[in-house]
Amino acid sequence: xxxxxKEKIVISAVGTxxxxxKSLDQYFNTLLNKACLLKEEKxxxxxxxxxxxxxxxxxxxxxxxYYSRIIYIAVSALKNALKDWNGDVTKFKKIGLVIxxxxxxxxxLMSRTDRNTSSExxxxxxxxxxxxxxxxxxxxxYISNAxxxxxxxxxxxxxxxxxxxxxxxxxxxxxxxxxxxxxxFSRLMSIDINGCKPFDKNRRGISVGEGATFFxxxxxSSLKNEKRKMYCELCGAGISNDAFHIVQMRSDxxxxxxxxxxxxxxxxxxxxxxxTIIAHGTGTLQNDKIESQIIKSFFPQTYQSIFVTAxxxxxxxxxxxxxxxxxxxxxxxxxxxxxxPIASLDEIDPSISIRLVKNKYVRYQPKVIMVNxxxxxGTNVILLCKKIDK
Amino acid sequence: xxxxKFTKDMLMNFDTRVVDNFxxxxxxxxxxxFLASRxxxxxxxxxxxxxxxxxxxxxxxxxxxxxxxxxxxxxxNPSEFPNIMLSSCLCRISTYLNICGPSIAxxxxxxxSEAIKYAKIQIKMKRCLANIILxxxxxxxxxxxxxxxxxxxxxxxxPFRFELK
Numbered sequence: 001x002x003x004x005x006k007e008k009i010v011i012s013a014v015g016t017x018x019x020x021x022k023s024l025d026q027y028f029n030t031l032l033n034k035a036c037l038l039k040e041e042k043x044x045x046x047x048x049x050x051x052x053x054x055x056x057x058x059x060x061x062x063x064x065x066y067y068s069r070i071i072y073i074a075v076s077a078l079k080n081a082l083k084d085w086n087g088d089v090t091k092f093k094k095i096g097l098v099i100x101x102x103x104x105x106x107x108x109l110m111s112r113t114d115r116n117t118s119s120e121x122x123x124x125x126x127x128x129x130x131x132x133x134x135x136x137x138x139x140x141x142y143i144s145n146a147x148x149x150x151x152x153x154x155x156x157x158x159x160x161x162x163x164x165x166x167x168x169x170x171x172x173x174x175x176x177x178x179x180x181x182x183x184x185f186s187r188l189m190s191i192d193i194n195g196c197k198p199f200d201k202n203r204r205g206i207s208v209g210e211g212a213t214f215f216x217x218x219x220x221s222s223l224k225n226e227k228r229k230m231y232c233e234l235c236g237a238g239i240s241n242d243a244f245h246i247v248q249m250r251s252d253x254x255x256x257x258x259x260x261x262x263x264x265x266x267x268x269x270x271x272x273x274x275x276t277i278i279a280h281g282t283g284t285l286q287n288d289k290i291e292s293q294i295i296k297s298f299f300p301q302t303y304q305s306i307f308v309t310a311x312x313x314x315x316x317x318x319x320x321x322x323x324x325x326x327x328x329x330x331x332x333x334x335x336x337x338x339x340x341p342i343a344s345l346d347e348i349d350p351s352i353s354i355r356l357v358k359n360k361y362v363r364y365q366p367k368v369i370m371v372n373x374x375x376x377x378g379t380n381v382i383l384l385c386k387k388i389d390k
Numbered sequence: 391x392x393x394x395k396f397t398k399d400m401l402m403n404f405d406t407r408v409v410d411n412f413x414x415x416x417x418x419x420x421x422x423x424f425l426a427s428r429x430x431x432x433x434x435x436x437x438x439x440x441x442x443x444x445x446x447x448x449x450x451x452x453x454x455x456x457x458x459x460x461x462x463x464x465x466x467n468p469s470e471f472p473n474i475m476l477s478s479c480l481c482r483i484s485t486y487l488n489i490c491g492p493s494i495a496x497x498x499x500x501x502x503s504e505a506i507k508y509a510k511i512q513i514k515m516k517r518c519l520a521n522i523i524l525x526x527x528x529x530x531x532x533x534x535x536x537x538x539x540x541x542x543x544x545x546x547x548x549p550f551r552f553e554l555k
Contacts, residue, residue: 110459142499145494156508156511160511163514163515179458187467187468187471239493240491241492246478376475
């Protein structure tokens with residue numbers, strides 16, 4: 001049922017900024033060294049400081065600070081990507097900027113007591129402002145679909161290139177520490193104050209993080225005679241909806257398996273070709289259990305040989321950008337031939353029998369990597385990326 | 391549907407107590423499209439939802455944030471917190487109508503054509519055969535379109551008003 005991709009879509013540049021680093025190599029070294037970042041105490045300090053400012057008198061200052069932070073992180077990461085790309089944007093006629101963010105500028109509304117059009121539409125201006133600050137002449141698309149947003153931005157970027165709607169795409173995700181989000185997740189009892197421990201027997205919930213990651217996507221043909229990198233081929237994407245619950249996952253995983261199936265058909269890849277999975281791995285009891293069951297059910301012959309890692313153990317859950325960071329992890333693995341361990345994994349949940357990378361990185365060069373993103377609200381996005389043979 | 395003319399009890403067989411107006415009106419318009427298009431004839435995983443908005447669930451965001459400011463984190467109703475995310479509205483529509491295809495939520499700063507383009511591309515990429523496109527703005531109105539692959543509509547004997555080129 002899925003459309004065949006007539007021409008290869010590749011990722012030719014990467015830009016990132018988070019507590020794990022401001023380059024692909026820095027980010028990956030942090031994952032390899034299992035450095036758990038943004039300890040809960042520090043997160044609470046940042047969040048509390050923002051909260052104090054929000055209830056203070058000078059609301060403009062508070063709003064400006066949050067806005068400045070998210071714009072700074074996004075623009076820095078995007079400029080890193082453009083620098084890594086080393087291309088000439090003027091050669092492209094139709095550039096698209098597709099950004100996913102879970103809560104975006106939500107905290108900017110925190111202290112706004114006035115009610116006017118500019119306030120009401122404030123939530124929608126994020127991507128336009130980012131493109132303006134980067135002085136990019138491009139179409140802007142802002143996807144806000146919770147934890148699936150960043151992956152969905154990449155997937156839509158692929159589609160736009162495949163359908164010749166654009167000739168160059170910058171796609172990725174951004175989210176920053178938010179008082180509103182932290183408060184809500186605390187009330188939902190979703191946060192593990194000891195740090196998230198994906199797939200661990202003693203896991204209790206998520207950690208929050210912040211950052212931005214962007215990729216430059218283009219058709220392989222546009223790279224002919226150009227001295228630009230090709231990190232990987234984006235070969236497949238599948239999207240589905242659980243149609244189940246606003247915060248819980250459907251336990252049978254049927255919709256997720258549909259999405260995996262669609263991604264494989266689009267990529268024209270057999271399921272046995274998947275060698276590594278970047279799990280969504282949030283550290284919640286439910287997510288990790290269901291995700292591992294799905295991997296086992298969908299890959300009955302190979303689940304014990306597929307390496308599974310979960311970067312949230314280091315960087316926390318970066319909301320709408322988490323799928324983009326998943327893709328960043330995949331690219332780093334393809335580049336380095338090493339699969340990072342799940343940093344905080346001490347004792348694997350006995351009910352989980354997939355092959356989790358624990359303690360130390362694994363030296364392995366996969367050809368195809370699957371990146372999972374399962375959003376609040378039930379949207380599931382599966383991305384497949386393939387190593388490019390030089 | 392204009393929000394001035396909409397009341398939650400227009401939404402049938404659904405408990406709306408913790409569901410915000412933004413979601414309710416979106417669900418109502420989606421349901422009307424679903425019924426008018428006889429979309430139950432299409433497999434659930436072949437229908438997608440595209441939700442577009444300029445405002446987002448503005449009222450829900452302000453409500454949650456005012457609770458945080460007044461009472462701190464404990465002031466939040468955990469059942470109402472998810473209303474601040476567009477994904478919650480998407481989920482309510484998909485659950486209400488059992489739609490399992492590609493779903494997405496956009497913030498728009500321009501015309502609805504961006505959302506229509508997304509839905510068209512999902513059909514073109516064969517991820518779905520049909521897509522419900524909604525444009526909902528808090529305290530203003532909700533507008534919806536049912537987009538379907540031409541051959542599928544003809545096959546089902548459904549008349550159509552416009553064709554996208």
